[in-house]
Amino acid sequence: MSQPLPAEPAGEMERTVAFLGPPASYSHQATKLVFPGEGWNLKPTSTIRDVFTAVQSSQTTYGVVPFENSTHGTVTFTLDGLADRTGCFADIIVCDEIYLDVHHFLLGRSQESHPPAAAADAAKGVPLTDLSHIKRVYSHPQAFGQTAAFRAKYLPAGVETIDVSSTSRAAELAAADATGESAAVAGEMTGEATGLQVLARWVEDREDNTTRFFVIRKRGEAGSREGGEGEPYGARYKSLVSFTVPHRTPGALADVLDCFRKGGINLTSINSLPSLVEPFRYLFFVEFEGSRLDDPEKRVEGVFAEVDGVAETWRWLGSWVNKRR
Numbered sequence: 001m002s003q004p005l006p007a008e009p010a011g012e013m014e015r016t017v018a019f020l021g022p023p024a025s026y027s028h029q030a031t032k033l034v035f036p037g038e039g040w041n042l043k044p045t046s047t048i049r050d051v052f053t054a055v056q057s058s059q060t061t062y063g064v065v066p067f068e069n070s071t072h073g074t075v076t077f078t079l080d081g082l083a084d085r086t087g088c089f090a091d092i093i094v095c096d097e098i099y100l101d102v103h104h105f106l107l108g109r110s111q112e113s114h115p116p117a118a119a120a121d122a123a124k125g126v127p128l129t130d131l132s133h134i135k136r137v138y139s140h141p142q143a144f145g146q147t148a149a150f151r152a153k154y155l156p157a158g159v160e161t162i163d164v165s166s167t168s169r170a171a172e173l174a175a176a177d178a179t180g181e182s183a184a185v186a187g188e189m190t191g192e193a194t195g196l197q198v199l200a201r202w203v204e205d206r207e208d209n210t211t212r213f214f215v216i217r218k219r220g221e222a223g224s225r226e227g228g229e230g231e232p233y234g235a236r237y238k239s240l241v242s243f244t245v246p247h248r249t250p251g252a253l254a255d256v257l258d259c260f261r262k263g264g265i266n267l268t269s270i271n272s273l274p275s276l277v278e279p280f281r282y283l284f285f286v287e288f289e290g291s292r293l294d295d296p297e298k299r300v301e302g303v304f305a306e307v308d309g310v311a312e313t314w315r316w317l318g319s320w321v322n323k324r325r
């Protein structure tokens with residue numbers, strides 16, 4: 001097993017994990033990496049928001065949500081859940097991360113009498129069959145964003161691209177169209193699940209295309225995690241905070257970031273969303289190396305005390321073991 005399990009929950013009911021379905025989605029693949037085997041009850045949901053709702057309402061102990069992709073950037077639905085601007089997800093924290101190599105396939109029905117060679121050694125990034133009959137392509141917006149170059153180059157002009165809730169849902173919809181005019185950008189496993197043919201493989205714009213997922217849970221439940229050995233303390237962990245700053249104070253954002261600099265803490269990502277308090281005000285997210293749950297020198301706690309003095313509002317959103325050291 002390549003990745004350690006989250007702290008083992010006690011009872012049968014607690015071995016439940018929500019993920020964006022239907023089964024065979026990338027979220028499902030990522031979930032199975034951290035929650036493998038028969039011992040976990042994996043529950044597919046229709047939306048990323050449903051994953052947050054399942055965890056917040058204790059229908060499941062854990063949830064797995066895509067956070068960012070190395071080609072296309074942040075998954076805004078997940079940022080929206082973490083931002084909790086409607087006050088629905090007050091207890092959600094991040095407790096783990098998963099990196100998944102993402103290789104997309106164009107799946108559909110070939111019009112040629114000889115079906116395309118879907119073999120693992122078939123050419124990558126080019127059509128394996130004629131695509132002129134394709135009129136529409138279904139996928140998740142993130143997957144469309146990761147495959148723009150292939151689609152521009154090889155799909156017929158005027159093809160309709162239809163956003164759906166996940167790549168596995170996209171494959172289901174393409175498979176339901178008996179005319180064969182529909183295709184899906186999705187993972188190889190969804191082709192196996194729906195019986196669609198591989199029209200092209202590895203159609204992502206970059207071969208190093210990787211999506212990072214978060215495991216979420218409710219704060220106060222389950223335990224903290226073990227860190228790696230023999231490494232600088234901070235890099236063993238990552239943590240996430242969100243905050244707002246006084247809008248009219250020059251340098252207010254820099255003041256918050258300066259708390260981390262003064263504490264000698266390395267930042268690993270920054271994001272923002274509209275705060276929804278007023279137009280053009282923002283909620284910021286900062287991810288950094290270090291843990292609130294294993295903080296022997298009180299460095300993280302010290303930075304939080306400083307942030308408390310300069311941010312308007314702030315919230316700790318979890319600490320977990322850094323899986324990309």
Ligand SMILES: O=C(O)C(=O)C[C@]1(C(=O)O)C=C[C@@H](O)C=C1
Nearest residue numbers: 025026027066140142166167211
């Ligand atoms: O559609 C899926 O299969 C998902 O699990 C969602 C998702 C995402 O939102 O980023 C996950 C990984 C890929 O980056 C594309 C789509």
